[in-house]
Amino acid sequence: MAKYDKKTIERLIDGDLTWNELKPIISGRKDPDRFEKVLEILQEKVPWKEKIILPLHEHLYIVSKNEQRTVKCDCGFEFGDYQENWKTKCRVRVRDTSEAIEELYPKYMGSDPEWEELREYYCPDCFTLLDTEAVPPGYPTIFNFLPDIDTFYEKWLGRKAPDR
Amino acid sequence: MEKTLGWNGKRLKEMLEESERLFQETGRYYAIEKLTLKEEDPFRFERNYASLRGALVSARETALHVAASPIVKEIGELCFALYTPEGDSIVVSTGILVHVHTMSEAVKFMIREEYEDDPVINPGDIFLNNDPDCGNVHTTDVQTLIPIFWEDEVIGWAGGVTHQIDTGGITPGHDLVAAIQRFDDGVYYTCRKIGSNDKIWKDHMINARRSVRTPMYWELDEKCRLAGDLMIRDAIIDFIKREGIDYYKRFIREAIEEGRRVFLERVKERLIPGRYRAASFIDAPFKEQAWQPIAKINAISNQPLEFIVKEDGTLSLSFDGANAAKHNAYNCGKGAMEGGQWVLLTQVLIYGDKVNDGAYFAVEKNYPLGTWANPGDPYLSYQTPWGNLIPAYTGMMKCLSYGVYSRGYREEVVTGYGLTGDAIQGGGIFIEGPLEGQRWSLSTFEISGQGLGASAVKDGLNYGYAMWNPEADLGDVETWELFQGGVPYLARKIKPNTAGFGKYRGGSAFAGIGLVAYSKEVDFFGARDGLVFHGAAGMHGGYPNATGYRLYAKNTNMEEIIKNRREYPLGDPYPENGEFEKYLQGDITRKPYCTIYPVNLENSDIFYYMQSGGPGYGDPLERKTELIKKDLDDEIYTKDIVFKVYGVVAEYDESKGEWIIDETATQTCREELRNERKEKSMTFEEFWKQERSKITDNRLSEHVNAMYSESLELSDKWAKEFREFWKFPEDFKMEVK
Numbered sequence: 036m037a038k039y040d041k042k043t044i045e046r047l048i049d050g051d052l053t054w055n056e057l058k059p060i061i062s063g064r065k066d067p068d069r070f071e072k073v074l075e076i077l078q079e080k081v082p083w084k085e086k087i088i089l090p091l092h093e094h095l096y097i098v099s100k101n102e103q104r105t106v107k108c109d110c111g112f113e114f115g116d117y118q119e120n121w122k123t124k125c126r127v128r129v130r131d132t133s134e135a136i137e138e139l140y141p142k143y144m145g146s147d148p149e150w151e152e153l154r155e156y157y158c159p160d161c162f163t164l165l166d167t168e169a170v171p172p173g174y175p176t177i178f179n180f181l182p183d184i185d186t187f188y189e190k191w192l193g194r195k196a197p198d199r
Numbered sequence: 200m201e202k203t204l205g206w207n208g209k210r211l212k213e214m215l216e217e218s219e220r221l222f223q224e225t226g227r228y229y230a231i232e233k234l235t236l237k238e239e240d241p242f243r244f245e246r247n248y249a250s251l252r253g254a255l256v257s258a259r260e261t262a263l264h265v266a267a268s269p270i271v272k273e274i275g276e277l278c279f280a281l282y283t284p285e286g287d288s289i290v291v292s293t294g295i296l297v298h299v300h301t302m303s304e305a306v307k308f309m310i311r312e313e314y315e316d317d318p319v320i321n322p323g324d325i326f327l328n329n330d331p332d333c334g335n336v337h338t339t340d341v342q343t344l345i346p347i348f349w350e351d352e353v354i355g356w357a358g359g360v361t362h363q364i365d366t367g368g369i370t371p372g373h374d375l376v377a378a379i380q381r382f383d384d385g386v387y388y389t390c391r392k393i394g395s396n397d398k399i400w401k402d403h404m405i406n407a408r409r410s411v412r413t414p415m416y417w418e419l420d421e422k423c424r425l426a427g428d429l430m431i432r433d434a435i436i437d438f439i440k441r442e443g444i445d446y447y448k449r450f451i452r453e454a455i456e457e458g459r460r461v462f463l464e465r466v467k468e469r470l471i472p473g474r475y476r477a478a479s480f481i482d483a484p485f486k487e488q489a490w491q492p493i494a495k496i497n498a499i500s501n502q503p504l505e506f507i508v509k510e511d512g513t514l515s516l517s518f519d520g521a522n523a524a525k526h527n528a529y530n531c532g533k534g535a536m537e538g539g540q541w542v543l544l545t546q547v548l549i550y551g552d553k554v555n556d557g558a559y560f561a562v563e564k565n566y567p568l569g570t571w572a573n574p575g576d577p578y579l580s581y582q583t584p585w586g587n588l589i590p591a592y593t594g595m596m597k598c599l600s601y602g603v604y605s606r607g608y609r610e611e612v613v614t615g616y617g618l619t620g621d622a623i624q625g626g627g628i629f630i631e632g633p634l635e636g637q638r639w640s641l642s643t644f645e646i647s648g649q650g651l652g653a654s655a656v657k658d659g660l661n662y663g664y665a666m667w668n669p670e671a672d673l674g675d676v677e678t679w680e681l682f683q684g685g686v687p688y689l690a691r692k693i694k695p696n697t698a699g700f701g702k703y704r705g706g707s708a709f710a711g712i713g714l715v716a717y718s719k720e721v722d723f724f725g726a727r728d729g730l731v732f733h734g735a736a737g738m739h740g741g742y743p744n745a746t747g748y749r750l751y752a753k754n755t756n757m758e759e760i761i762k763n764r765r766e767y768p769l770g771d772p773y774p775e776n777g778e779f780e781k782y783l784q785g786d787i788t789r790k791p792y793c794t795i796y797p798v799n800l801e802n803s804d805i806f807y808y809m810q811s812g813g814p815g816y817g818d819p820l821e822r823k824t825e826l827i828k829k830d831l832d833d834e835i836y837t838k839d840i841v842f843k844v845y846g847v848v849a850e851y852d853e854s855k856g857e858w859i860i861d862e863t864a865t866q867t868c869r870e871e872l873r874n875e876r877k878e879k880s881m882t883f884e885e886f887w888k889q890e891r892s893k894i895t896d897n898r899l900s901e902h903v904n905a906m907y908s909e910s911l912e913l914s915d916k917w918a919k920e921f922r923e924f925w926k927f928p929e930d931f932k933m934e935v936k
Contacts, residue, residue: 047609050656050703050823057657061610065468073607089471090605093655093702093739093817126880129889139844141696142775143791144745149900150482150499151731153743155880162876164740164818169732170478171499171903173894175924180601182473186510191467 037066044072070192081109086197089182094163095121097184099198104184110161120178122166125156131172148172204315204346204353205284206448211310211320211353215285228287228456228560236446236453247442248290248454248553254434255279255292258359262427268364268416269682270644271423274672276362279427281435282306284353288556289451292427295362297542297667300559301534302342302358304334309344309390318392322348325394325425327403329366330387331532331581336539338366338384338582339373341417343424347432349444355451357431359424364642364682365626367411368582370797372624373642376726377796378528378582379494385582386410397429412626413640416682458549458557463512465548466561469611470602475506477594481586482730483527484792494526497902499731500571500587501910503917504594508602516540516595517565520917522909524574529586533573536566539588539666540595546669547599547613569913586726589618589666593734593814596652600738609655614699614738617649617708617811619665620727621747625797627685627721634684641683641713641723645691648673650698650706650813653741658826659698659706659813661835673709685718690769694809695837698830700844701741701815702822707835708744710770710809714757715800722797723751723806729792733811741815742844747793748774751806755785758803771807772837779807819845820869824860831858846872891925894933901935908933 039047039060046052047060066072077096078087085098091106097117098107106114106121114121130136131152136145139153146153146169154168154176168177188196205214221230237244258279263272270276278294286306291299305328314320326344329335335342340360347355366385368375378384386407393403399421407421408414439447479502486497503520524530531539541559549558566573571587593615603611626640648671651664665671676688689712699705715721727733732743750771760767760782768778779787783805800806827847830836838858841847846869848861881889893899899907911918911933922931 044607047656052656054657057610065608067468069607090607092604123883125883126876127883127886128876128880129886139700139742139840140745141773141840143748143789144696144774146732146746147730147791149730150903151480153732153736154886155876157876157880159882162873162880164820164876166738166740167736167742169480169736169743171480171501171731171899171906173890173899173903173907173925174478175921177476177478179477180473180475180598180605182471182605183508183510186472190510191472 037064038068039066041072041076044069045076048073048076083107083111088197089184091180092165094158094165097182102198104198108158108161110158110163112158112160118181120176122156122176124159125165126159126162128155128157130155204320204351206352211284211315212313215307215310218285218287222560228459228557229452231452231456234453234457236449237457244450247438247450251281251290251434251438255281255290255431258427258430259292259294261430262359262423265426266419266422267361268420269678270364270642271361271420273674273678274644274647275670276644276668277360277423279357279359279431281431282356282358283451283455284355286310286356287455289355289454291554293670295360295668296545297336297538298340298342298360300537300541300556301335301340302344302360303556304534304537305342305344305390306356306358308333314390320346320353321395322346323396324392325399326390327388327393328390330389331534331584332577333389334534335532336535337584338368338387339363341388341420343421343428345428345432347435349439354444354447355435357428359427361420361424363411363413363420364416364640365412370724371412371626371640371722372724374585374622374624374726375528375582376724376794377490378580379491379526380580381578383582384580399425412638454553455555455557458553458555459560460557461552462549462558462561466508466512466514469548469606469608470508470599471605472508472510475508475598475601476504477597477735478503479590479594479735480731481529481590481728481733482792482794483525483529483586484730484794485527488794488796490796498525498527499902499906500529501906502587502591502594504591504598506595506598513561513563515563518570518572518591519565519567520910520914521567521570521572522906523569523913524571524576524579526579528580528583529571530574530579530581531572531584531587532581533566535581535584535588536564536572539592540564542667543592543595547596547611567913583726585619589620590728590734592666597735597738604655612655612738612816614652614705614741614816615734615814616651616664616666617706617744617813618727618733619646619649619667621725621793621808621810622646623713623723623725623806623808625722625724627718629685629717630719631717639683639685639718641686643674643679643683645673645679645711646810647671648709649811650708650744652699652813653701653703653705653816655703655739655816658703661707662709662810664706664813685716685721686713687716688712689714689767689805692770693834694770695772695834696840697745697809697812698835699737699742699744699812699815700819701737702817702819703741703815704822704830704835705744705813705815708810708812710807712768712770712805712807715802715804718802721800723800724795724797725749725808726794727811729794734814737814738816740818742819743814744812747809747811749790749793749795750779750788751798751800751804752779752783752785752787753800753804755783755803755805757783757805768805820872824862824865828858828860842868894925904933905935908935
């Protein structure tokens with residue numbers, strides 16, 4: 036059974052593993068304690084105290100706060116109930132002109148705004164870019180992922196979620 | 200009493216119905232509760248599975264050396280599979296695995312149509328299929344299926360598939376753009392018997408040779424597939440002689456049920472239960488391009504994906520909300536949808552163990568009728584379903600990636616992949632040399648080398664991924680030149696700025712330039728994303744990879760350039776200030792879209808084509824500057840792009856021959872870009888109002904309007920969510936302009 040020490044997982048999270056170190060982790064059997072290890076490492080990294088229930092994103096976590104499950108950015112900004120799309124609390128930039136798209140992509144190598152616009156969703160506090168959407172104008176905001184937390188903990192991991 | 204081919208006096212159709220009923224009733228393959236053989240002697244069980252897998256891999260490797268067209272030989276565009284009598288795959292070879300479940304559907308089609316009675320299934324019979332409506336992706340993929348008998352019973356089927364260069368469609372090529380109905384797709388073999396006693400009938404081969412533009416390649420590949428199938432049959436007979444028929448019959452059922460269970464375990468090991476969503480799109484800009492009046496419309500495909508991971512580890516996948524099928528070549532039959540899904544699941548979840556139809560049985564699907572994902576009309580064209588299939592399934596990769604990320608397996612994240620799209624095609628006739636008068640076909644399979652999306656711990660693979668073939672390989676120029684002799688290469692090199700931006704960037708793409716020579720009657724065309732970004736964008740703040748465009752030059756002075764040894768274009772690193780315009784005289788065409796109907800080219804004309812990068816992961820402002828330096832040194836990005844997107848200030852040091860990053864200036868620049876985000880963004884409420892007004896003020900283009908109109912019409916659920924999101928009344932509709 037595969038098992039990696041905490042330092043290796045920390046370096047994995049930081050993107051510091053060399054290819055020779057990473058390759059066997061990709062192609063080998065998975066380490067069953069990974070979830071717990073990652074949770075522990077992330078909890079140590081974030082500057083706040085709320086208990087992480089599920090890592091949701093590079094910068095976002097579902098945490099337990101006042102008996103609520105809340106989406107929280109590592110900068111501390113709280114997006115609210117995890118059952119609602121956190122993007123609806125973001126600041127949004129819409130690139131819906133050729134000029135705005137060509138700020139990023141060379142001419143001919145980006146979308147035509149009549150066909151598709153590029154949306155950028157930022158954390159309203161730290162202004163980290165949290166998500167992009169390439170969608171036709173008028174497309175509803177996409178709700179990427181709604182986890183079934185209790186089923187995960189109780190049925191798959193065989194224990195209660197940390198907040199239950 | 201009539202003769203039956205199934206087990207214990209049953210008809211094959213009865214066996215298929217029984218299998219489906221038992222699965223329906225129990226949720227287990229053939230209602231198997233205990234893997235008895237495996238439990239009693241696991242070593243024997245695994246040894247036998249490995250022997251079958253080895254036999255299929257060996258069949259593939261041998262068959263492509265027996266006889267094969269260049270695409271098959273060079274990059275292995277073939278695969279083989281073994282099926283149960285009912286058509287469920289037990290074990291597969293390596294190769295173009297997208298076809299494993301497609302052939303399964305073809306076997307089931309023959310059983311449901313009662314081929315047992317007519318045209319009758321005998322030992323030694325050979326069946327050919329390339330009909331997407333009954334188990335295939337497109338007519339270009341040609342399948343040879345043979346029944347395997349033990350005494351009087353069918354105990355399985357061996358199937359092999361190869362990808363053809365041409366199947367005699369409306370234009371030369373294998374992924375046609377100009378096909379808009381079945382009759383444009385090329386020759387159709389709908390599960391046709393084409394041989395007996397292990398021999399392909401002469402009249403079939405005469406007919407086939409006269410039905411396609413590359414008869415030699417067709418014939419070579421028919422022999423290749425049959426050779427592989429016969430090797431598999433021999434291996435099965437040896438297996439039964441060694442292990443006994445009773446063992447074999449139980450073994451194949453258990454192998455599939457184990458495949459299903461392994462899949463469920465893998466899901467529970469790697470994912471998180473819940474609901475995942477993504478949406479992809481593709482442009483079909485045919486208003487200007489199409490010849491046929493009915494096809495002269497611009498269209499955009501809506502490819503919304505909902506992916507549910509259930510408590511028991513099964514998956515549900517739905518394209519509910521997809522818009523309507525069209526008079527173009529991008530329609531997908533069930534075989535295409537199943538194949539695309541299956542090949543990706545083999546790469547992400549079920550690699551390395553019982554790779555078979557067990558995974559198929561663990562996934563519920565919804566391909567809504569009337570949409571591009573299930574047109575329900577066999578008379579439409581299904582020639583290039585990849586146009587919808589490939590972008591649509593980037594959504595599934597993203598959904599799976601959200602799951603593995605949350606589970607902690609960040610190394611398994613794949614944000615998506617590039618479209619294996621710019622398959623330049625066409626062909627011509629040699630006017631000189633030893634092949635004078637013969638037709639050559641333009642059909643490199645360099646498309647096997649796209650950029651893969653980034654993961655959450657590293658950049659995506661450069662020029663090395665094709666979603667339909669896990670062993671992707673862009674091949675050697677020398678091989679492609681052998682059979683597309685009328686288009687020698689002028690250049691093949693990295694295409695800068697194609698990799699999707701991010702903390703970890705997507706894989707990069709490459710581009711090539713071809714010169715038309717020694718030929719007449721040359722057609723040229725190609726297709727990929729151009730007006731929309733391919734796939735479901737980046738992940739966690741990463742951006743989509745760059746779009747494609749079309750560039751070629753006619754009436755050039757290349758002859759004079761070559762004679763005087765002057766410089767000629769080697770790429771198009773800066774499309775706004777292109778090398779074509781710099782070095783060439785002639786009529787240069789640049790189009791912002793990439794999908795074109797065939798154009799006629801003459802000797803000395805040249806064309807450019809480019810592959811896709813992969814989407815990025817994470818905020819680009821978090822990319823380490825040492826990685827940016829390497830990007831610049833490797834020509835993955837240009838100086839202006841790393842400045843504008845990554846906020847990195849760099850200068851090229853001529854004396855050292857490398858890029859030097861100004862760390863202080865970079866820090867300032869990144870701060871400025873963060874401030875710009877504050878200035879140029881709005882609250883979600885402001886965004887919602889602005890975006891909604893694009894609909895209410897009729898500011899959507901004709902094709903976007905039509906897309907919404909179709910999706911609202913075809914799905915009550917999608918329509919309800921759309922109306923709720925924008926707070927429209929329940930009877931809200933989009934009028935088609």
